[in-house]
Amino acid sequence: MAAIPLDQASELRRLMQAARPSGPAVLRRARVIAVASGKGGVGKTNCAVNLSLCLAQRGRSVLLVDADLGTANADLLLRLDARYNLGHVLSGQRTLDEVVVGVPIHQRGAARQPAASKLSVIVGASGLADASNLSDEQRDRLIDGLTRAEGSADVIIIDCGAGVSSNVTGFACWADDVLIVTTPEPTAITDAYALIKVLSQQRSKATLHLTVNQVVHGREGRQVSERLAEVSARFLGTSVHPAGSIPEDPAIPQAVRERSAVVLRYPACPASAALAALAKRFDAGPPAGRPQGTFFRRIMGLFN
Numbered sequence: 431m432a433a434i435p436l437d438q439a440s441e442l443r444r445l446m447q448a449a450r451p452s453g454p455a456v457l458r459r460a461r462v463i464a465v466a467s468g469k470g471g472v473g474k475t476n477c478a479v480n481l482s483l484c485l486a487q488r489g490r491s492v493l494l495v496d497a498d499l500g501t502a503n504a505d506l507l508l509r510l511d512a513r514y515n516l517g518h519v520l521s522g523q524r525t526l527d528e529v530v531v532g533v534p535i536h537q538r539g540a541a542r543q544p545a546a547s548k549l550s551v552i553v554g555a556s557g558l559a560d561a562s563n564l565s566d567e568q569r570d571r572l573i574d575g576l577t578r579a580e581g582s583a584d585v586i587i588i589d590c591g592a593g594v595s596s597n598v599t600g601f602a603c604w605a606d607d608v609l610i611v612t613t614p615e616p617t618a619i620t621d622a623y624a625l626i627k628v629l630s631q632q633r634s635k636a637t638l639h640l641t642v643n644q645v646v647h648g649r650e651g652r653q654v655s656e657r658l659a660e661v662s663a664r665f666l667g668t669s670v671h672p673a674g675s676i677p678e679d680p681a682i683p684q685a686v687r688e689r690s691a692v693v694l695r696y697p698a699c700p701a702s703a704a705l706a707a708l709a710k711r712f713d714a715g716p717p718a719g720r721p722q723g724t725f726f727r728r729i730m731g732l733f734n
Contacts, residue, residue: 460493460580463587463712464605464636467612468621470592473643474498474611476682477705478589479507480693481609484709485585486535486548487693493530493583495576496554497601498591505553507691508533517555519575520568526552526575535694554589585712593621594628603634607712609673613644614654623658630668638662639673641708651675673711676704 465478475498482494496504496516505512512531518524533549579586588605590598602608608629612622626638640658642651655672662670679701685692693702 460583460586461607461712462605463585463607463609464590464602465587465609465611466590466598466602466625467592467610467618468594468623468625469618472592472611472613472618473676473682474592475504475589476507476686476692477609477611477641477643477676477708478587479504480691480702480705481709481712482549482551482585482587483535483691483693484706485587485713488709488713490548490584490713491582492549493552493579493586494549495552495586495588497572497588498554503554504551504589506689507686508551509689510551510553512551512553515553515555516572519552519572520555522571526572526579529553530579550583594625598625599628599632599634602629602636603632605636607639608634608636609639609641609712610670611641611643612654612658614642614646614650619654619658623661626658626662626668626670627666630662630666638668638670639711640670641673642675644678645675646678648675648677674704674708676701676708 463481465474465481467474475496478494482492486492494504498504510531510533512529514524514529516529519526519529529552530550531553533551535549576586588601590601592598610622610625612618622640629636629638640655642654645651645654651674652672655670655675659670659672662668677700679692679699681696681699682692682701685695688695692699693705696702
């Protein structure tokens with residue numbers, strides 16, 4: 431890893447000190463889940479949005495961060511028209527707190543009555559120039575804001591970009607969990623393995639999970655998961671935990687065309703049932719044996 435200039439390291443330590451509570455109260459420890467994929471077009475953002483909604487429906491306070499800076503589009507599935515987005519945070523024009531948008535959660539056919547939303551979203555900055563690699567200052571500004579968010583959220587879900595850029599691996603390496611989304615297509619499987627390999631080489635401490643999207647039947651999803659888990663264990667010495675599969679379901683593209691999340695628009699469809707089961711897997715708090723302290727403090731350990 432490249433050496434960090436002394437002045438930058440000092441500033442990072444200052445941010446860490448500022449993030450610490452001044453009184454006896456301790457910041458709540460949010461579980462951080464990075465959703466990533468080896469290639470685009472496998473349904474990663476759809477999975478991140480619907481997983482966030484399912485966890486919120488289970489009573490969790492969820493913050494969804496659309497960190498897919500090149501092609502951010504989580505807001506489209508939630509019909510959000512946000513005035514500010516992540517680009518304003520990275521440029522220093524707004525703080526992370528100022529760009530958070532609350533999302534009312536109404537299932538199709540359910541009574542539309544006002545209620546406190548348990549899902550908040552930080553809208554991404556689609557088409558941001560040089561999005562593949564943030565500067566140190568931009569990354570520090572974002573992580574500082576995420577630290578503060580940990581005080582009010584049970585779960586932070588980060589919708590990472592596709593591929594193996596430093597932005598993707600930077601968040602993935604220091605999350606509690608990485609949910610890798612793939613499909614049964616050979617190219618998608620190959621690229622998912624490439625992402626697992628990079629995370630292994632970077633000594634990621636996150637627990638890796640794999641979900642297979644767009645499967646024709648459950649057996650197909652199990653075969654892909656078992657194959658990738660076996661190859662990762664044999665050649666990389668890395669454990670990958672199968673996290674089920676999501677069936678190919680016409681309700682998903684239909685919901686996208688309607689600018690809606692499938693679990694809200696078509697809650698009884700097979701894909702929604704699979705996504706609800708996926709949320710249940712992650713609704714158990716941070717895994718045993720994971721490092722304590724906030725997401726930001728774990729990253730800060732790199733500079734001490």
